[in-house]
Amino acid sequence: MHNTINIRTELESAHKRLHAAEARLRWRDEDTGTTHYDGCWRDHYACAMARIAELEADAERERIRLAACGVAALGYHKDGDNIHPDYESASLSDVHRLTAKLERAEAERDALRANAERIRDWVCETKGDLIGVGFFDLVRMLNAPRKEKP
Secondary structure: OOOHHHHHHHHHHHHHHHHHHHHHHEEEEOOOOEEEEOOOHHHHHHHHHHHHHHHHHHHHHHHHHHHHHHHHHOOOOOOOOOOOHHHOOHHHHHHHHHHHHHHHHHHHHHHHHHHHHHHHHHHHHOOOOOOOOOHHHHHHHHHOOOOOOO
């Protein structure tokens, strides 16, 4: 797999080689002023143009893969959503893994915040009289169904 920088460098190199090969195959008739080409230049040109098209397609594929990582990082694409196989990448898998980890951490944070609110409410209900309250009392309170505030 090529990265975008290597593709760009190789594309520029292919253009330079194409122009150099064309210059070597071209000759000018001084009598008529007409430029002539060696007969095989068309094959070289066709190969060079095919390689350029291939490199441009690779560069476009890499751009789309990069865009897919951005979309996944924003949370608009989840692991398991359909994506064309050409656009799957290790980087996209890494982004999916990190966003899933973030979602789990956020869910845990929300659960801890809810428990902290329940403890605060319970302490307020007991008016701060926590003498004689043990660990198991707290656990029982956290496992009890939550009362809705009026």
